[in-house]
Amino acid sequence: MGQRLNLEEIGRMAGVSRSTVSRVVNGEPNVSNSAAKRVKAAIAETGYRPHAAARSLASNRTGVLGLVIPSAVATLFDDPYFGRLILGASGETNALDATLALFLFEQDNDENSIISRVVNPGLVDGVIVTATTMGDPVIEHLRQANMPFVVVGRPDDGSASYSVDADNRGGAKIAAKHLVSCGRTRIGIITPPSNTTAGLDRRLGFLEGLEEAGIDAGGRIEEGNWTEASGAAALMRLLESGVDGVFAGSDRMAVGALNAIRAAGLRCPEDVALVSFDGLVPAGQTSPQLTSIVQPINEVGQRAARLLKSVIDGEITTSEHVVFPTTLAIAESCGFKAMT
Amino acid sequence: MGQRLNLEEIGRMAGVSRSTVSRVVNGEPNVSNSAAKRVKAAIAETGYRPHAAARSLASNRTGVLGLVIPSAVATLFDDPYFGRLILGASGETNALDATLALFLFEQDNDENSIISRVVNPGLVDGVIVTATTMGDPVIEHLRQANMPFVVVGRPDDGSASYSVDADNRGGAKIAAKHLVSCGRTRIGIITPPSNTTAGLDRRLGFLEGLEEAGIDAGGRIEEGNWTEASGAAALMRLLESGVDGVFAGSDRMAVGALNAIRAAGLRCPEDVALVSFDGLVPAGQTSPQLTSIVQPINEVGQRAARLLKSVIDGEITTSEHVVFPTTLAIAESCGFKAMT
DNA sequence: AGTTAGCTTGGGAGCGCTCTCAGAGGGGGA
DNA sequence: TCCCCCTCTGAGAGCGCTCCCAAGCTAACT
Numbered sequence: 001m002g003q004r005l006n007l008e009e010i011g012r013m014a015g016v017s018r019s020t021v022s023r024v025v026n027g028e029p030n031v032s033n034s035a036a037k038r039v040k041a042a043i044a045e046t047g048y049r050p051h052a053a054a055r056s057l058a059s060n061r062t063g064v065l066g067l068v069i070p071s072a073v074a075t076l077f078d079d080p081y082f083g084r085l086i087l088g089a090s091g092e093t094n095a096l097d098a099t100l101a102l103f104l105f106e107q108d109n110d111e112n113s114i115i116s117r118v119v120n121p122g123l124v125d126g127v128i129v130t131a132t133t134m135g136d137p138v139i140e141h142l143r144q145a146n147m148p149f150v151v152v153g154r155p156d157d158g159s160a161s162y163s164v165d166a167d168n169r170g171g172a173k174i175a176a177k178h179l180v181s182c183g184r185t186r187i188g189i190i191t192p193p194s195n196t197t198a199g200l201d202r203r204l205g206f207l208e209g210l211e212e213a214g215i216d217a218g219g220r221i222e223e224g225n226w227t228e229a230s231g232a233a234a235l236m237r238l239l240e241s242g243v244d245g246v247f248a249g250s251d252r253m254a255v256g257a258l259n260a261i262r263a264a265g266l267r268c269p270e271d272v273a274l275v276s277f278d279g280l281v282p283a284g285q286t287s288p289q290l291t292s293i294v295q296p297i298n299e300v301g302q303r304a305a306r307l308l309k310s311v312i313d314g315e316i317t318t319s320e321h322v323v324f325p326t327t328l329a330i331a332e333s334c335g336f337k338a339m340t
Numbered sequence: 341m342g343q344r345l346n347l348e349e350i351g352r353m354a355g356v357s358r359s360t361v362s363r364v365v366n367g368e369p370n371v372s373n374s375a376a377k378r379v380k381a382a383i384a385e386t387g388y389r390p391h392a393a394a395r396s397l398a399s400n401r402t403g404v405l406g407l408v409i410p411s412a413v414a415t416l417f418d419d420p421y422f423g424r425l426i427l428g429a430s431g432e433t434n435a436l437d438a439t440l441a442l443f444l445f446e447q448d449n450d451e452n453s454i455i456s457r458v459v460n461p462g463l464v465d466g467v468i469v470t471a472t473t474m475g476d477p478v479i480e481h482l483r484q485a486n487m488p489f490v491v492v493g494r495p496d497d498g499s500a501s502y503s504v505d506a507d508n509r510g511g512a513k514i515a516a517k518h519l520v521s522c523g524r525t526r527i528g529i530i531t532p533p534s535n536t537t538a539g540l541d542r543r544l545g546f547l548e549g550l551e552e553a554g555i556d557a558g559g560r561i562e563e564g565n566w567t568e569a570s571g572a573a574a575l576m577r578l579l580e581s582g583v584d585g586v587f588a589g590s591d592r593m594a595v596g597a598l599n600a601i602r603a604a605g606l607r608c609p610e611d612v613a614l615v616s617f618d619g620l621v622p623a624g625q626t627s628p629q630l631t632s633i634v635q636p637i638n639e640v641g642q643r644a645a646r647l648l649k650s651v652i653d654g655e656i657t658t659s660e661h662v663v664f665p666t667t668l669a670i671a672e673s674c675g676f677k678a679m680t
Numbered sequence: 681a682g683t684t685a686g687c688t689t690g691g692g693a694g695c696g697c698t699c700t701c702a703g704a705g706g707g708g709g710a
Numbered sequence: 711t712c713c714c715c716c717t718c719t720g721a722g723a724g725c726g727c728t729c730c731c732a733a734g735c736t737a738a739c740t
Contacts, residue, residue, distance in 0.1 A: 006696055017720045022698070030718055047484075053396035053462030054696035057725050062393060064441070078622055083423050090444040099457060101404070102442045104430040117439060122393030122726085228624065259624055282418055284568065284599055346726055357690045362728070370688060394726035397695050462696085 005048050013046070014038040025050055056122055065093050065308055066118055066127035068103045070111070070138060079226065079252050080280045081297060082130075085152065088301025089128060096309050103127075111137075119145035126312045128304045131155055133195050150308040152300060154197040161319035162311055164304040166295035168198050168277075169205035171326030175247045175275045175293050176209025178328055182336050184245030184273050188220030190234040190257060192249040199223075202249045202277060224253045231256030232263075235272075239264060244272060245334075251278040254290055258333065269335030279329055288332030295326045345388050353386070354378040365390055396462055403438045405429075405648055406458055406467035410445045410478060419566065419592050420620045421637060422470075425492065428641025429468060436649050443467075451477075459485035466652045468644045471495055473535050490648040492640060494537040501659035502651055504644040506635035508538050508617075509545035511666030515587045515615045515633050516549025518668055522676050524585030524613050528560030530574040530597060532589040539563075542589045542617060564593045571596030572603075575612075579604060584612060585674075591618040594630055598673065609675030619669055628672030635666045 007018045007025075014021065016035050023031050024039040031039075042048070056062040067089050069082060086102070093100040101124055103114050115138060118127055126148035129138055134156040142149045143159070151163040179187050189206045192199035203221070210217050220241045224230035231253030238246060239260075248254035254276035261268045268274050268288055279294030303322055310316045330336050347358045347365075354361065356375050363371050364379040371379075382388070396402040407429050409422060426442070433440040441464055443454050455478060458467055466488035469478055474496040482489045483499070491503040519527050529546045532539035543561070550557050560581045564570035571593030578586060579600075588594035594616035601608045608614050608628055619634030643662055650656045670676050 004696090008696080011720095018697085019699095019720055020718085023719090026698090030716095032718060035718085049456065049460050051397070051462040051696050052460045053393045053402060054725095055462075055698075056393035057391070057397050057727085058696075058698040060698095060725075067442075078420055078620075080418055080420075080423075083420075086426075086442070087444065090442060091446045094444075094446060094454060097453070097457070099463065100442045102407075102426070102430060102440045104427065104434075106431045106434060113437070114434060116389065117437075120389050120392045122391040122395075123439065228622065232624075255625070259627075280418075282568065284572075285595070287599075344726090348726080351690095358727085359690055359729095360688085363689095366728090370686095372688060375688080391726050394695095395728075397697085398726075398728040400695075400728095 005046055006051065010039065010042045010046065010048050013042040060122075061312075062122060062125050063097070064099045064101050064124045065089075065305060066101045066103055066124040068105075068114075068118060068127050068129045068138060070105045070130070070133070070136060078228075079250075081278065084280070084297040085130065085301040088298035089305045090301075091298075092302040092305035096305065098309070115141045118142070119147050126150070126308045128152060128301075128308055131160075131197070133193075134197060135195075148308065148311045150304050150311065152304050154201065156197050162307055162316070162321070164300050164307060164322045164324070166297070166300060166324045167326045168201035168295075169208070171277060171293035171295065171328075172202040172205030172247065172249075173209035173212075174326070174328050175277065176206045177213055178291070178330075178334060178336070179245040179247060179273060179275055180210070180213040180215060182245065182269075182273055182334050185215065186220065186241070186243050187215060187217065187245040187247070188222065188238040188241060188243040189217070190222050190224045190231055190238070190246060190248045190253050192223075192253070193225050194223055199249065206247055224249065224256075226250055226252055228252050228256030228259070232260035235260040236264070239266075239272075245275075246272055247275045247277070249277050251276050251280045251290065251292065254292070254333075255281065255286060258286055258290070269333050273335045274333040276333070283331075286333075291331045291334035291336065292329050293326050294329045296324050300324055345386055346391065350379065350382045350386065350388050353382040400462075401652075402462060402465050404441050404464045405433050405436075405438050405645060406441045406443055406464040408443045408445075408454075408458060408467050408469045408478060410451070410470070410473070410476060418568075419590075421618065424620070424637040425470065425641040428638035429645045430641075431638075432642040432645035436645065438649070440645075455481045458482075459487050466490070466648045468492060468641075468648055471500075471537070473533075474537060475535075488648065488651045490644045490651065492644050494541065496537050502647055502656070502661070504640050504647060504662045504664070506637070506640060506664045507666045508541035508635075509548070511617060511633035511635065511668075512542040512545030512587065512589075513549035513552075514666070514668050515617065516546045517553055518631070518670075518674060518676070519585040519587060519613060519615055520550070520553040520555060522585065522609075522613055522674050525555065526560070526581070526583050527555060527557065527585040527587070528562065528578040528581060528583040529557070530571055530578070530586060530588045530593050531561060531563050532593075533565050534563055539589065546587055564589065564596075566590055566592055568592050568596030568599070572600035575600040576604070579606075579612075585614075586612055587615045587617070589617050591616050591620045591630065591632065594632070594673075595621065595626060598626055598630070609673050613675045614673040616673070623671075626673075631671045631674035631676065632669050633666050634669045636664050640664055
């Protein structure tokens with residue numbers, strides 16, 4: 001029984017030094033073919049793998065990217081949004097040969113302990129933060145700790161240098177105009193929470209769209225909290241204003257709204273047309289199938305991971321804010337009839 | 341500008357040695373009050389946090405638990421199962437003051453690179469593996485690498501020493517008996533894939549339940565692949581056998597089956613009663629609301645994390661297989677009428 | 681007063697790697 | 711022939727921590 005399996009031991013087997021083995025492992029140039037061959041043979045024979053912690057300590061790089069999702073509990077359960085985001089970030093992290101660490105805030109009092117864990121030196125190289133609510137203290141902590149970070153979503157102030165977001169405002173505008181083009185005139189909105197930038201942007205874009213179409217919202221604005229129940233409740237309130245078209249700011253709220261329409265004895269799209277946001281409800285899951293503004297969540301996650309990696313590697317010096325376009329996917333709930 | 345912030349530097353500020361600071365940081369006994377006080381003051385003043393990689397290297401413990409989910413893509417998108425599992429594991433990991441690393445296999449060719457990353461020394465202390473398919477090579481790799489692991493689900497052979505699972509068999513048995521008690525006689529099943537232990541167990545339990553009730557399945561067994569589409573297709577095939585009651589082996593397949601029942605012009609529960617498995621469909625999402633066998637996924641994730649931690653800490657020497665009970669949650673889709 | 685035990689403290693060694701530098705060896709150009 | 715440069719290699723130092731041992735000190739008991 002010799003040493004534990006480490007660079008030195010592999011070097012002994014291959015008749016070279018620690019340094020040469022390190023060069024081979026890291027794919028560096030300036031290693032002779034014969035030496036590289038013997039080293040690779042020794043590695044293959046022993047199944048040697050470099051020790052991640054030792055590498056991190058010496059190089060000051062861990063190869064771990066963090067994904068921070070505050071206040072996840074309420075939504076992660078039944079909103080596929082975060083699943084997709086995680087999937088996108090995970091895929092890109094794998095492609096970068098890095099590891100993804102997940103930090104979910106269960107409740108407020110977890111926040112401090114988790115933040116302090118995130119900013120621990122030698123644990124993660126940087127983090128992706130989903131800035132769901134405005135004024136989130138997480139970002140300030142990250143900046144103070146000098147930890148590289150990329151925000152998913154639009155940061156609420158100039159505090160973040162790097163962000164990846166979907167075009168909430170543009171998408172909401174399209175939704176409003178589409179409802180108009182479907183012949184609706186009394187159009188309302190169920191907005192996401194107004195303490196989120198996504199909520200504000202979708203509301204703003206919606207109002208812009210209506211205004212450009214020369215239609216007044218007439219106060220038909222109700223706020224939900226991402227859940228189906230809140231979507232249903234908001235729709236009930238909108239019905240009192242006599243709506244014939246509704247833009248629901250998220251799929252889950254749209255599903256709730258759809259159920260509420262039915263529960264009220266009305267038909268969708270005949271009585272109330274519905275346009276959703278997210279594009280996460282699979283075909284066939286609802287009837288009528290939801291017309292929705294589709295945001296490329298998976299790509300957002302991917303891009304955020306890649307951007308973070310670039311920032312960590314120092315490849316990016318200026319700030320960068322990526323906005324993915326959102327697109328209209330027409331299905332049944334808006335009652336749209338194409339001219340033929 | 342002195343040193344980088346480390347134990348030595350804090351020690352200098354507090355007038356003690358590296359060792360004493362280390363003891364304070366780790367909450368060890370045998371430190372005088374005055375020394376501890378000065379050290380804590382220095383830590384508070386500087387915002388010092390121990391370097392995770394250095395600690396890992398020296399102690400051979402990283403404080404990171406891995407969660408491995410093979411073949412996640414297909415299901416993670418729209419099945420809340422994995423979201424809940426992640427949530428449960430994450431919550432417990434936080435409670436243990438550890439960090440959760442997520443390893444999702446995107447596709448088969450990711451598998452090798454991810455496995456080798458997982459077994460990297462100095463990265464994670466141990467892993468939770470969701471053993472979705474039988475004969476999965478991941479477990480063998482983990483064993484060879486001598487990496488502590490806990491399986492979520494029932495391992496398909498005696499290969500795992502530690503596992504956490506829900507009582508699939510018992511739950512399926514209850515489902516079958518419940519359909520019988522609802523007066524159904526031509527009862528079929530939509531099983532999860534038979535290359536998963538969950539699929540086998542649910543099928544087995546279902547058949548047992550029918551047998552004990554003195555009813556023959558009569559070949560009304562169709563296999564799905566967890567998706568709604570497969571559930572719908574399986575139900576169509578079952579209809580040809582003339583079923584009046586169906587046990588769907590997962591919520592997503594049940595939703596698909598429900599849609600297929602409607603599409604066939606039949607009513608649920610009047611024409612075909614339906615019992616699901618998972619208990620993940622929120623009330624109001626389907627009409628009729630699904631009667632389901634509920635498995636405590638969140639608790640499974642929690643328990644797996646805690647068990648893994650115990651294994652890593654060497655607190656458990658014998659093997660341990662935890663099975664959580666599953667319960668029947670009666671709603672509308674089974675057509676059950678309580679005696680009053 | 682002597683002895684012992686217990687508490688407290690400091691320092692050495694070492695975890696396995698990276699990074700830098702110096703030096704050996706060899707080929708090509710003047 | 712000499713010199714320079716390029717390629718390849720090895721060794722030292724150090725990353726920040728934990729672990730262990732020795733030593734100093736105090737208190738308690740004989």
